């Protein structure tokens with residue numbers, strides 16, 4: 001008998017009836033965009049707004065200047081590269097000798113008001129490394145991408161990609177003396193630029 | 198440092214006398230308890246969600262084989278592989294086997310409690326493979342060569358000075374490190390060192406918080422991002438998970454997510470909630486080329502068929518230990534193994550055998566606080582009591598203890614006689630004790646009194662008082 005068969009033989013003996021279940025979602029304020037922004041800021045993410053896509057390059061440049069990140073390598077996700085026509089994207093995949101970009105700019109699948117999270121799906125237009133390797137992650141969000149609950153974000157996914165990353169604020173740790181410190185292994189800064197429309 | 202569940206008493210003694218540890222415990226306890234309380238207060242639906250989360254886990258356990266078959270099919274369909282391990286040794290063999298086949302030299306490892314349970318690190322190291330823990334807490338205790346003392350915050354017992362010392366010893370950059378004392382600098386230092394690990398590792402190992410049956414996905418939650426880097430950069434990604442972790446769909450996983458982080462760290466959600474399904478797709482630029490899930494039984498299927506079944510609902514949030522007065526006094530190492538606190542008092546004797554952890558089930562006042570906070574409603578005190586029964590039946594407790602219980606049973610079965618004896622004893626104890634003070638010793642009972650006082654008996658028994666009260670009420 002294989003290990004699998006042996007495990008299943010024991011498991012089948014302990015089977016019981018299914019349980020009737022309900023599914024509750026937390027009640028949320030009506031203004032989802034305001035709620036998203038409030039919750040995102042509570043996780044130490046920062047926010048900016050632009051009226052349309054044309055405003056994005058300037059908003060990015062301003063943000064980087066305001067955080068003293070001039071002269072840095074910027075990697076733009078292929079899916080939104082046309083929004084930043086003047087940027088020469090740095091290589092995405094680093095190796096031991098090349099640290100890769102310090103800043104990544106990506107889109108998202110959805111922004112979740114309930115938790116202030118953004119949902120990323122891996123694929124040719126959005127390599128997962130962009131979400132984790134840089135020091136700063138800039139996320140472009142369209143207001144019509146803001147959904148209420150986590151469940152509403154999952155349904156945007158038709159087929160599961162290799163990796164879904166639901167990101168709620170910048171990387172953090174409290175492993176030393178329970179003291180919160182941002183930028184453990186992932187980005188130190190998560191900046192969302194919200195585009196109307 | 199070596200700890201063993203068999204040495205619970207001496208380890209607990211040592212912990213009580215360890216000043217630094219006591220400071221760390223006080224800080225940790227109030228931190229965790231307050232954060233959870235705040236998070237729970239901020240979500241009016243919390244208790245409803247907690248009940249639903251319990252039902253989800255009970256339901257999943259009730260039809261575990263079906264869900265596991267579905268999960269397996271999902272992983273295969275997404276291009277991954279599933280391995281089944283009946284026990285820890287088989288799980289180690291499987292993981293080491295994959296590593297050797299891929300000629301892996303270096304493993305970037307995310308935190309996995311079941312990985313600790315099966316002892317995967319020593320097995321990989323014995324095979325000549327370098328293993329680096331990448332969760333900061335796990336990394337710290339790996340350097341210190343200690344087991345985790347908490348399932349969520351493994352290095353919660355360490356002070357910043359101790360961490361600075363460890364880094365200075367191991368990172369070999371003495372002058373600069375001597376100056377490292379602030380927490381931000383220490384975190385930065387770990388980030389720098391571990392980034393090299395991520396970029397050079399050829400195998401990534403992580404745990405899994407939930408297995409999603411309908412899509413064959415693995416849900417992993419972390420705050421640091423180390424789990425994702427371990428899962429993304431190396432060529433091969435291995436997930437080690439207990440077979441009980443499966444849930445039907447993302448909907449159920451979502452309810453569990455809503456209670457998990459709030460119970461653990463007081464966050465509405467951890468920073469990173471990731472869902473891995475299969476290996477990288479043909480068009481992907483990043484991600485592992487191979488994806489393996491090692492499903493570990495190691496006593497779980499047998500537990501499911503036992504009276505301790507409910508323990509398998511556990512989602513490893515750590516709330517039970519954070520709210521446990523015994524854990525709060527002695528910390529996690531005293532329990533001697535991977536799982537400390539109330540959940541460990543059930544899991545450890547079960548997984549290792551009661552004879553290897555004879556005292557754990559008794560290190561409990563049955564105050565019930567753990568069950569009140571457990572996000573999946575595990576009746577921990579009942580299970581700890583059931584474990585005591587089990588130990589009694591398997592004769593692991595001492596002869597003296599068994600003798601006392603046998604005597605007590607004899608009296609307790611004769612209520613009239615019992616009442617009479619109790620009244621006599623209460624009166625005798627009352628005469629023995631100085632009024633207002635507690636009893637500090639009794640002949641023969643010196644061992645029992647070593648860690649306890651007996652409040653002065655008032656000379657009357659509870660039965661007397663009740664009888665009087667009832668009479669008064671009439």
Ligand code: SF4
Nearest residue numbers: 511512514515517571
């Ligand atoms: S037993 Fe409950 S409270 Fe303790 S770790 Fe498991 S889920 Fe959390």
